[in-house]
Amino acid sequence: DAKTTQPPSMDCAEGRAANLPCNHSTISGNEYVYWYRQIHSQGPQYIIHGLKNNETNEMASLIITEDRKSSTLILPHATLRDTAVYYCIVRVAQVYSGGGADGLTFGKGTHLIIQP
Amino acid sequence: DSGVTQTPKHLITATGQRVTLRCSPRSGDLSVYWYQQSLDQGLQFLIQYYNGEERAKGNILERFSAQQFPDLHSELNLSSLELGDSALYFCASSVEEGRGGNTIYFGEGSWLTVV
Numbered sequence: 001d002a003k004t005t006q007p008p009s010m011d012c013a014e015g016r017a018a019n020l021p022c023n024h025s026t027i028s029g030n031e032y033v034y035w036y037r038q039i040h041s042q043g044p045q046y047i048i049h050g051l052k053n054n055e056t057n058e059m060a061s062l063i064i065t066e067d068r069k070s071s072t073l074i075l076p077h078a079t080l081r082d083t084a085v086y087y088c089i090v091r092v093a094q095v096y097s098g099g100g101a102d103g104l105t106f107g108k109g110t111h112l113i114i115q116p
Numbered sequence: 117d118s119g120v121t122q123t124p125k126h127l128i129t130a131t132g133q134r135v136t137l138r139c140s141p142r143s144g145d146l147s148v149y150w151y152q153q154s155l156d157q158g159l160q161f162l163i164q165y166y167n168g169e170e171r172a173k174g175n176i177l178e179r180f181s182a183q184q185f186p187d188l189h190s191e192l193n194l195s196s197l198e199l200g201d202s203a204l205y206f207c208a209s210s211v212e213e214g215r216g217g218n219t220i221y222f223g224e225g226s227w228l229t230v231v
Contacts, residue, residue, distance in 0.1 A: 043118065043206055043222035044159070103149045103172070103208075104220055106159035 004088045009111040018075040020110050022088030025069040032091045033064060034104065035073045037084040037112075044087065044106075047073065078114045085109040119143065120223035122207050128229045134195040137226045139207030141188055147171070147210045148190040149220065150182055154203035165190055166212075197230045204228075 005023040012018040024033065035047040048055055048062045050071075055062045061074040075082055087109040119142035129135055141148050150162040152175075161174035165184035176182075179197075184190045194201060208222040 038159075041204060041225070041227075043120075043224045044208075045118075046219050046221060049219065103161050103164055103174075105161065108158060 004090060004107055006086075006088050006107065006110045008108065009113065011113050011115055012075075012078050014080060014114050014116050015077055018078040018082065018112060018114070020073040020075075020086050020088075020112060021070065022073070023070045024088070024090050027068050027090050028092070029068075030092060033062065033068075033071050034089045034091055035060070035062065036087045036089065036104070036106075037082075038087070038109075039081075039084040047086075049091075078112075080114050080116060083112060083114045085111050118221040118223060120207055120209050120221055122205075122223040122226050124226055125224070126227045126229075128231060129197060131197055131199060131230055133197050133230075134193065135197065135228065137192040137194070137205050137207075137228075139190045139192070139209075139223060141190070141207075141209030142221055145209035145211050145221075146188065147212060148184055148188070149208040149210075150176075150190070150192050151206040151208065151222075152203050153206065153225075154200075157203075159206070162192070194228070199230050202228055202230045 032049050032051050034049040036044040038044045048060050050062045064071045089104050121140040123138045146167045148165045151159050153159045162176040163173050163182050164171040168184050179195050182192045204225045206222050206225045208220045210218045210220045
């Protein structure tokens, strides 16, 4: 799987948009970009994923550059409850039976701190 | 609530003992994953099952084993426990194996403390 690079920490003011960058310059054409977050010692929470196109759901937006080498997760109106570690993960789109794990490989992520 | 249920939530045991962690995947999910999270190692993939069969192994010690039962629940068995096994153990599930577009959902974890 391709590796990702994220800043170790970021601050954002409450009510503002939080923009979390991720570099995945070695991503393959068949790899998805996934975002999860983990609020202290809770289970990782799925946020959003995408392959090529930008995606939006009720939690966030995912902007993937045209060359797919980087992406940005956008939390439109950050609240204190959004303080968490955010993980950007690339995941192969198809693993054939017996071909190995199709799970998620977590890096160190970005510790996002929302300031009141 | 992700729909993945793990028990027990907290467990304290002595070195050398054996424990079993249980996971019920989301309804309809056939694939189960186990992860370990310790303070110094981050989230580490241990093992994956699909519909009762082992699919892949990650950084799982030989003292650890897992299985997935016909009703699709899974158990992670940890034996000859050492202090360093103290960690959060997460179970996760997804609908199918092998399709990266299928989201993996995590449970809330089981806290294991070895004393």
